[in-house]
Amino acid sequence: MVTGHVFIATSLDGFIAKPDGDIEWLISRDDPNEDHGYNDFIKTIDGIIMGRRTFEKALTFDSWFYTVPVIVLSKTLSESDVPEHLRNKVQVSNLSPRNLMSQLEKGGWKRVYIDGGQTIQSFLRENLITDLVITTVPVLIGEGLRLFGSLTDDISLILTKTRAFPSGLVQSEYKVCK
Ligand SMILES: NC(=O)c1ccc[n+]([C@@H]2O[C@H](COP(=O)([O-])OP(=O)(O)OC[C@H]3O[C@@H](n4cnc5c(N)ncnc54)[C@H](OP(=O)(O)O)[C@@H]3O)[C@@H](O)[C@H]2O)c1
Numbered sequence: 001m002v003t004g005h006v007f008i009a010t011s012l013d014g015f016i017a018k019p020d021g022d023i024e025w026l027i028s029r030d031d032p033n034e035d036h037g038y039n040d041f042i043k044t045i046d047g048i049i050m051g052r053r054t055f056e057k058a059l060t061f062d063s064w065f066y067t068v069p070v071i072v073l074s075k076t077l078s079e080s081d082v083p084e085h086l087r088n089k090v091q092v093s094n095l096s097p098r099n100l101m102s103q104l105e106k107g108g109w110k111r112v113y114i115d116g117g118q119t120i121q122s123f124l125r126e127n128l129i130t131d132l133v134i135t136t137v138p139v140l141i142g143e144g145l146r147l148f149g150s151l152t153d154d155i156s157l158i159l160t161k162t163r164a165f166p167s168g169l170v171q172s173e174y175k176v177c178k
């Protein structure tokens with residue numbers, strides 16, 4: 001079965017971006033000499049499912065950041081909204097999380113990185129996330145876009161690892177109880 005995996009950073013008060021999508025508070029705390037495990041994580045991943053808003057943010061970076069295929073979940077974008085130079089790297093899908101995961105499984109994908117707050121929330125609600133690596137940045141930003149949202153039932157997690165970095169970042173890994 002194909003599995004969903006989260007690797008994301010939040011402010012100490014639980015936000016992944018400011019209300020306007022700004023993540024400068026995160027980028028400015030990144031220490032290039034400190035290995036937070038992203039490169040090892042991405043090597044285990046067949047591709048990424050990201051929400052439309054995360055995709056739009058990624059398009060503002062100087063260059064395309066992702067080294068694996070990306071599927072953008074959106075009901076408002078179509079393939080023609082993907083810039084020409086990314087057409088062999090990015091696809092748009094309006095399938096439901098479960099149907100998209102089934103399609104990817106048929107295509108031979110095994111491990112999918114799920115990214116974007118609303119997107120992670122919807123995959124969690126459908127029980128499509130196996131584990132989460134959450135890096136907490138020691139900053140309070142007051143308001144913004146939440147990593148987690150409303151649920152109809154509690155989701156229990158098992159803490160499998162925690163490490164603290166000299167920069168003050170704390171990274172915790174959780175398995176989702178099924
Ligand atoms: N801190 C970090 O590590 C980190 C990581 C990733 C992203 N971010 C930031 O987070 C922000 C974006 O997160 P976000 O929570 O606002 O949105 P998001 O999850 O990136 O995108 C949400 C959009 O995805 C589309 N979508 C389609 N199907 C969906 C589904 N089943 N569930 C959820 N969304 C679906 C919808 O777009 P349509 O309206 O087009 O249908 C929805 O508006 C950006 O600013 C990004 O930079 C931060």
